[in-house]
Amino acid sequence: MSADTVAPQPPQGRYGRRDDRDSDRRLKVVGAVCGVLGLGVVAWLGGSYLLRETAINGSVPTFEAVSDAEVQLHLAVRKSDGTAGSCTVRSQGRDGSVVGLADFPVPAAGSSYDAVVSLRTTARGTTAELLGCTPAG
Numbered sequence: 001m002s003a004d005t006v007a008p009q010p011p012q013g014r015y016g017r018r019d020d021r022d023s024d025r026r027l028k029v030v031g032a033v034c035g036v037l038g039l040g041v042v043a044w045l046g047g048s049y050l051l052r053e054t055a056i057n058g059s060v061p062t063f064e065a066v067s068d069a070e071v072q073l074h075l076a077v078r079k080s081d082g083t084a085g086s087c088t089v090r091s092q093g094r095d096g097s098v099v100g101l102a103d104f105p106v107p108a109a110g111s112s113y114d115a116v117v118s119l120r121t122t123a124r125g126t127t128a129e130l131l132g133c134t135p136a137g
Contacts, residue, residue, distance in 0.1 A: 056085045056106065056133045063091075063128030070118050071125040077106050077113040077133060084108035087133040089117075091125030099123045106133065 056079040063073035071091045079085070084107060091100035100121035106113050119128065 055080055055083055055135045056087075058087045058106075058130055058133045060089065060128050060130045065121075065125050066118075068124045069121055071100060071121055071128050072116055072118050073128040075104055075113070075115050075117050075130075079106065079111060079113070079133075079135075081111045082108050083135050085133055085135040088131040089119055090127075090129055090131055091119055091121050092127045092129070093121075093123045094126050097123075099125050108136075 056077060058075060058077035060073050061076055063071055065071050073089065075087060075089070077087060084105070086103045086105050088101070088103050090098055090102075093099045100119045102119050104115075104117050119125070
């Protein structure tokens with residue numbers, strides 16, 4: 001080889017232009033940043049949902065329609081000690097219409113609350129459904 005020999009260059013356009021590589025790199029960085037932000041939002045929403053739901057959580061294991069104007073139900077609530085709140089219960093009639101709806105207070109003392117409560121109805125109730133419990137404040 002002589003000193004005048006130049007190293008061969010790849011054919012023009014065969015391996016893409018430098019601008020394409022730079023834009024691909026930018027696109028990958030933007031995609032990664034958006035992905036991390038999206039995962040952060042999902043984690044934040046999931047964590048706030050779980051914290052809200054674990055603060056106070058209840059159920060209605062049993063109920064009985066004692067008359068055309070009253071449904072008695074067992075309200076069982078699990079909660080953090082010192083957390084007060086309320087639980088919303090509804091009753092529906094045979095045709096599916098809402099015949100009773102009430103909020104029952106949950107005291108702050110203890111980590112659970114069990115009570116038999118009476119829900120007043122406008123007609124005979126065939127269900128007693130817990131719509132949800134929310135912490136006070």
